[in-house]
Amino acid sequence: MIRPNLLAWQWSDYAAKHRDRVNLLLHLVAVPLFQAGTLILVVGVSIRSALGIGIALACLAAAVLIEGRGHAREREMPAPFDGPLDFASRFVAEQWITFPRFVLSGAWRRNFRAAVVGSA
Numbered sequence: 001m002i003r004p005n006l007l008a009w010q011w012s013d014y015a016a017k018h019r020d021r022v023n024l025l026l027h028l029v030a031v032p033l034f035q036a037g038t039l040i041l042v043v044g045v046s047i048r049s050a051l052g053i054g055i056a057l058a059c060l061a062a063a064v065l066i067e068g069r070g071h072a073r074e075r076e077m078p079a080p081f082d083g084p085l086d087f088a089s090r091f092v093a094e095q096w097i098t099f100p101r102f103v104l105s106g107a108w109r110r111n112f113r114a115a116v117v118g119s120a
Helices: 006-012 021-046 050-072 084-104 107-114
Strands: none
Touching: 006 084, 021 050, 021 084, 021 107, 084 107
8 A cells, every 4th residue: 555645655754764875875876776777677667678677677686685685784774665556665765765855855964974884
């Protein structure tokens, strides 16, 4: 099930769950990787390219793994997922909307500057 008011819910504590410097830097790699993987997947499916689909799935899996490692460093962990649809909707929303908003709002920079080096 997709959470009601997903974007508002996700944004409400996003900064609190993104305070570790390494996690913040990992997101700068993982989010564009996920976005590229998403776009490659759309193209791969539309032109029926097994190679494109494979590359896309590798990008998406790598992004999930990178972010998982980053979030493991945080003091505050994200809420547990309520199932596959909750995972997919939250992850896609974070990659395409919430994290870009976090960066563009200046919150990423504030958290990075406030983070203690080596915090976990």
